[in-house]
Amino acid sequence: MYVDINKGTASPQIVWDSLKAYAREAYIQQIMQFNVKTQEEVDKLEQQATEAEKLFCHNPSPQTKARWLTSQNTLEVILTKQVKKSLLFNKANVFATGDCWLCCLGKSLLSKLEPTEVALLDNPISEAEVWEAVS
Known part of the structure; x- marks a missing residue:
């Protein structure tokens, strides 16, 4: 794309800075899409877990209990991953901007x-x- 429209008017430093800005923006956009998708999945799983819990409270049976526990475990795994990621990011941020x-x-x-x-x-x-x- 750039090669087709470049007439030699831009310096290599400007081209390099533009490429870095474009790559950074594309990376941030992918991260935001992933975070939105993950949050939607967490919301859906929370809703399923509350529905399964209500169903188990009204009709206690092994099938409803298994469904409730499965939805809770799935939600717990995703939330645990999010917490670990947040802790890792926090440690990296403290190392980069802390007492080091x-x-x-x-x-x-x-x-x-x-x-x-x-x-x-x-x-x-x-x-x-x-x-x-x-x-």
Whole structure:
């Protein structure tokens, strides 16, 4: 598509940035479609589980109990997968934005300090100095 309409007017950097933006948007769209489909499936299974439970309460029999337990187990498996995915995402997010960068900053500052200097790491939000010299 791009090759057909390109007349050599766009720089390679603009082409590369456009391709990255297009790929990112396509990826986000697929994730959103998957999440919507999964949520619809969860809603459907929740409705089936409540109907099976009501049916079992009104007519307790081995068949209705088996149907109720099957629908509950299926729903539980899907919800467990969602919780595991959320926990994994949370751990990855904490690692990417948590204390890791502060530890790396501290190590790099300690390696660059003179022997007569002491590292002083403060809250990154405050505007305190990162190190101060010892006399």
